[in-house]
């Protein structure tokens with residue numbers, strides 16, 4: 001399958017019965033490994049300022065399940081969350097991985113980077129010499145990585161960690177590194193967006209990105225474009241309260257200016273998504289989330305202006 005077909009394949013999930021697209025993606029990756037005798041994608045995963053929601057959402061991947069991602073797609077060399085090693089052992093692994101896989105590994109950052117007060121609001125490790133802040137470690141590893149992937153809206157744009165009044169000076173990875181970063185935003189990320197991005201990196205390298213650095217194949221269209229309540233919007237029929245069946249623009253829905261494929265990819269093993277569950281889209285993939293989306297249940301023109 002060539003790259004164009006791959007992109008169409010992922011975008012056209014709604015055309016496929018049983019949502020088997022990710023399941024088929026891993027078969028493609030396996031075929032690629034056996035055809036080209038490549039090693040799995042080496043990954044260093046750092047968790048910084050966030051709530052941990054992205055790794056939990058990632059663990060909900062179903063096609064493929066998590067075990068197949070770890071055993072057949074990626075070689076997770078270091079992860080604050082998933083590894084057993086602690087303390088000096090963990091730091092040794094991080095140092096050795098950076099040394100031996102320089103220029104080859106993919107750096108996944110989950111969380112924003114606080115830069116205020118020399119970055120002391122997030123410390124990855126404490127050595128006898130110094131605290132290793134997220135700012136230092138991400139800057140160090142970001143310079144050695146082949147690809148940098150920001151998972152979640154905090155890592156992509158600052159997100160809730162960087163929301164007003166942002167006392168820690170938290171910002172997205174791209175603003176710290178000044179290099180190309182693949183932003184896989186969402187609060188949390190949909191597991192398909194992240195696993196699909198990894199699959200693209202393995203098979204074809206860098207995906208086509210939108211103006212916010214996000215893979216177009218997942219973020220290329222607005223929620224509003226494919227929303228099942230769109231016909232109500234077009235007829236100016238708006239919900240008066242949660243639970244009404246009409247369009248929820250009146251209840252603060254951010255769908256018209258939020259890029260993501262939630263209406264047809266769905267969540268929780270492709271079962272549901274917010275509008276289908278009677279609550280407005282809160283625009284969690286946006287660069288100005290959450291400040292640009294609040295108050296959540298206030299119509300878009302009346303939301304708080306940005307400072």
Ligand code: SF4
Pocket residue numbers: 223224225227228229230231233246247248249253254255256275281
């Ligand atoms: S509910 Fe939201 S996304 Fe759906 S049609 Fe209305 S404004 Fe658009």
